[in-house]
Amino acid sequence: MAEKWYELALRLSKFYGGKIMVVPKVPIRGLKDFAIWYTPGVAAVSEKIKEGGADASFEYTWRWNSVAVLTDGSRVLGLGNVGPEASLPVMEGKALIFKYLGGVDAVPLPVRAMDVDEMVNAGKMVEPAFGGINLEDIESPKCFHVLERLREALQIPVWHDDQQGTATATLAGLINALKIVGKNIRDVGIVLVGVGASNIRTAYMLIKYGADPRNMVLVDSAGILHAEREDLDKLMLEHPWKYDLALKTNGERKRGGIREALNGADVLIAASRPGPGIIRKEWIANMNKDPIVFALANPVPEIWPWEAKEAGARIVATGRSDFPNQINNSLVFPAVFRGALDARARAITDEMTIAAAEELANYAEERGIREDYIIPTMEEWDVFPREAAAVAAKATEQGVARRPLTYKEELRNATELISLSLNMLRSLVEGGFIKMFNGGID
Amino acid sequence: MSVNIREATMDDMPQLLDLVLRLKRLNAEFDPLLKTLPDDELRKVAEEYIKTAIEDRARYLVLVADADGKIVGVLKADVRNRIFYVPRKEGYIIEFYVMPEYRRRGLGRTMIDEAARLLRERGADVIVAEFPALNQIAVNFYSKADFRPLLYIYARESQQP
Numbered sequence: 001m002a003e004k005w006y007e008l009a010l011r012l013s014k015f016y017g018g019k020i021m022v023v024p025k026v027p028i029r030g031l032k033d034f035a036i037w038y039t040p041g042v043a044a045v046s047e048k049i050k051e052g053g054a055d056a057s058f059e060y061t062w063r064w065n066s067v068a069v070l071t072d073g074s075r076v077l078g079l080g081n082v083g084p085e086a087s088l089p090v091m092e093g094k095a096l097i098f099k100y101l102g103g104v105d106a107v108p109l110p111v112r113a114m115d116v117d118e119m120v121n122a123g124k125m126v127e128p129a130f131g132g133i134n135l136e137d138i139e140s141p142k143c144f145h146v147l148e149r150l151r152e153a154l155q156i157p158v159w160h161d162d163q164q165g166t167a168t169a170t171l172a173g174l175i176n177a178l179k180i181v182g183k184n185i186r187d188v189g190i191v192l193v194g195v196g197a198s199n200i201r202t203a204y205m206l207i208k209y210g211a212d213p214r215n216m217v218l219v220d221s222a223g224i225l226h227a228e229r230e231d232l233d234k235l236m237l238e239h240p241w242k243y244d245l246a247l248k249t250n251g252e253r254k255r256g257g258i259r260e261a262l263n264g265a266d267v268l269i270a271a272s273r274p275g276p277g278i279i280r281k282e283w284i285a286n287m288n289k290d291p292i293v294f295a296l297a298n299p300v301p302e303i304w305p306w307e308a309k310e311a312g313a314r315i316v317a318t319g320r321s322d323f324p325n326q327i328n329n330s331l332v333f334p335a336v337f338r339g340a341l342d343a344r345a346r347a348i349t350d351e352m353t354i355a356a357a358e359e360l361a362n363y364a365e366e367r368g369i370r371e372d373y374i375i376p377t378m379e380e381w382d383v384f385p386r387e388a389a390a391v392a393a394k395a396t397e398q399g400v401a402r403r404p405l406t407y408k409e410e411l412r413n414a415t416e417l418i419s420l421s422l423n424m425l426r427s428l429v430e431g432g433f434i435k436m437f438n439g440g441i442d
Numbered sequence: 443m444s445v446n447i448r449e450a451t452m453d454d455m456p457q458l459l460d461l462v463l464r465l466k467r468l469n470a471e472f473d474p475l476l477k478t479l480p481d482d483e484l485r486k487v488a489e490e491y492i493k494t495a496i497e498d499r500a501r502y503l504v505l506v507a508d509a510d511g512k513i514v515g516v517l518k519a520d521v522r523n524r525i526f527y528v529p530r531k532e533g534y535i536i537e538f539y540v541m542p543e544y545r546r547r548g549l550g551r552t553m554i555d556e557a558a559r560l561l562r563e564r565g566a567d568v569i570v571a572e573f574p575a576l577n578q579i580a581v582n583f584y585s586k587a588d589f590r591p592l593l594y595i596y597a598r599e600s601q602q603p
Contacts, residue, residue: 227543233468236542236579247543 002299012437019092020099020108025062054155055402058131058344065417067106067132067337069094070123072113075139075162078274078298084110087137094136094161100425101384102334103417104341106134116145123150123158131341132348134333135160140197141239157340157348163201165329168336168353169375170202170269170294171209172360173327176374177267177315179365181290185210189265189288193258193279193302194272195220200241202269203249205357208350214251217261224261226250259283267292270302278302284311293317296327315371324372331376332356335384338414339391344402352394359383359390381422385414445514445549447556450496450504455489457513458506462488465516465539472574475597492518503533503560507540507549515540517553521564532568533561554587 013019026037035041049056058064073087091108098106109126113119119142123133133156138146143160150158159165178185190211192199195218207213218225225246235243254260262268262283268291270279275295279302284291293313295301301318308316317325336356340348363383364376376383392410395401405413428434450458463484469476478484495502495518507515518537524530535557540550558569571589573580 228541230464230467232542233464234471237471243542 013089015437018089019096054128055344057128058402062105063129063131064344065103065105065341066130067098067104067134067341068109068126068130069098069106069134069136070109070111070119070126071136072119072138072142073110074137074142076137081139084112091136094134097330098134098334098337099421100334101330101378101381101418102338102388103414103421104334104337116142116149119146120149120153124153127154127156130156131344132157132159132337134337135162137162140200141241143197144200144239144241151347155346157337157345159333159336159348160197160201161329161333163197164348164353165332165336166198166271166296166327167201167205168332168357169327169329169360170198170296171205171354171357172331172364173294173317173325173375174206174267174269174292175357175361176364176369177292177317180369180371180374181266181292181314183266183290186212188215188267190216190267190269191258191261191265192216192218193261193268193270194297195225195242195245196271198296199269199271200245202271203245204241205350205353207248209354209357212251213245213248216249217252217254217265218245218249219258219261223257224250224254226253226255259286262287264288266290267294269294269296271296272302273297274300275302276300276304276307279308281307281311284308284313287312290314294327315374317374321378325374326377327375328378330378331360331383332387335387335414336391338384338418339388339410340395342388342403342410342413342417343392343395343400343405345392345395346400346402348391349395349398349400351398352391352400355390355394356387359387363387381418382415384418385411388414388418444510445544446508447505447515447553448508449499449560450492450506450516452493452496454506454508454513455492455496458492458504458516459485459489461513461516461539461541462492462518462537465537468539469574469577472576475599476574495520500564503557503564505553505557505560507544507553509544514544515549515553517557519557519561519569521561521566524568529567531564531566532570533557533564533566535569535571538571538573550583551587 045060049060069091071087071091073084074081076082076087076090087110088108091110095106095108098104111122113122135143135147143163147158147160190206192203203216203218222231227247229246232243232246235246258279263286266288272278274297279295284293291313292315293308294317295303296319298319305316305318305323317327319327336348360376360383363386364374389407389411392405393407396404429436466478466484470478479487495504501521503519505517506513516537516539517535519533519535522532522534524532561569571584
């Protein structure tokens with residue numbers, strides 16, 4: 001199965017010479033118009049920004065709609081540290097989704113950065129050119145340090161999709177899953193298997209959303225995380241976030257592995273390594289009534305959905321589009337940035353992220369949630385403007401918006417921008433400027 | 443939960459030993475020259491070392507933080523003579539460890555203050571603390587407790603590559 005996609009991706013990436021390009025968005029009636037778009041006219045725009053400061057650059061340039069997809073290539077997909085050049089096709093893909101689903105002009109920006117300081121400097125140096133920075137595929141715990149320092153230093157939103165995108169989609173799915181089983185986030189026992197970028201952020205988001213950290217148990221390759229584990233001092237020095245969670249969570253002082261953690265738990269969120277067989281059926285069977293199981297590893301979930309169901313799971317979600325309930329960060333980042341950019345937000349706060357998750361959940365609920373429909377699918381296009389609207393409205397409410405927007409205003413605005421981007425691509429293909437390729441997808 | 447700070451007895455040994463071993467492993471994170479002995483050997487040496495200190499109260503101080511029977515912190519200091527300097531005696535803290543979940547609530551500071559009091563009773567008018575140079579957390583802790591850098595200890599391997 002995957003081999004077919006590999007072969008196609010290789011052939012087509014070479015055929016098209018990558019996936020994105022820059023196209024002017026102003027008419028050029030003749031070379032004389034360069035006097036407007038370039039010198040001498042542009043000098044006035046430059047002066048205007050010099051006088052008006054950074055905020056004016058959002059009005060007179062593409063900055064209001066631009067995002068850097070910044071990476072050092074240190075943890076690309078499941079491939080590990082492939083380096084910046086090899087990460088470029090992935091960042092291009094990200095930029096393509098940004099444009100297609102969010103109408104955002106995203107620029108792939110792999111950099112040769114050796115450590116946290118260099119990565120932070122890279123972010124600081126490119127800030128003037130962009131309305132936001134999407135950090136991508138940076139190894140843990142480096143990604144936590146880089147995100148925290150850049151969020152603090154920059155006046156534009158900085159987001160690490162591997163953490164926040166996945167965590168937001170997970171929260172959205174969990175909100176609806178809990179509604180179906182009739183449980184409250186404040187009471188449930190939650191087990192997180194895999195303590196990497198996404199699950200650490202998920203843990204913090206769940207806590208922010210009302211989960212009791214004492215009812216959460218985190219399990220990594222060394223077993224259940226608890227306050228007396230031998231490696232805790234090492235974590236304190238290298239990974240303060242994981243250390244902090246080790247102290248806050250697991251109020252019952254459970255010890256052991258995944259089996260012990262799952263005993264009597266209500267919710268499992270696994271984001272560890274490709275299965276099957278990482279999570280065993282008999283462990284699911286020992287969970288509380290109506291277990292909720294998210295097995296998010298790609299390409300193969302930690303346990304096959306049908307196995308989890310056979311073991312008694314009431315609701316199962318995975319990271320895959322060929323099973324129901326796909327927890328996918330592509331449902332999140334294009335819309336979160338659409339909303340943040342339109343509000344000219346200075347940051348993407350945790351509350352804005354939660355607003356996005358709630359809107360995703362509401363959208364699915366309005367259509368009727370079931371065991372096999374807890375989160376919208378990628379085909380449900382109109383969820384993106386709604387999410388953007390929720391994010392922009394929250395940014396406005398929290399005072400991080402340079403340009404305050406109501407939900408309604410941004411809903412109209414985002415719908416327009418996203419459909420514009422879809423229509424533009426369609427017309428380029430229909431006009432034959434972008435060649436259609438034959439075969440392959442059947 | 444109440445935490446009682448008191449001098450150690452031999453009954454505290456197994457738990458106390460565990461905390462000292464944790465400290466040694468933490469120190470090893472900062473420099474290869476602080477690499478510890480193999481586990482069983484380390485345990486044996488450390489046990490002997492603590493035993494000596496507990497038994498000789500004139501020359502050593504071993505403090506523990508006792509949370510309802512559980513040892514959650516340890517501080518061990520030597521009373522040393524200062525041949526050339528005044529004051530003539532110092533209390534030299536070499537081992538100081540608090541379990542992670544008992545940190546950030548002032549327990550370390552309370553232990554230091556209690557150690558200072560008891561060392562003064564043993565004639566030491568100066569308190570000195572030794573820790574890995576790269577341990578920034580310790581630097582911050584001692585600075586906040588009004589310590590200042592006094593001596594530097596530099597090291598290298600005797601044979602250079």
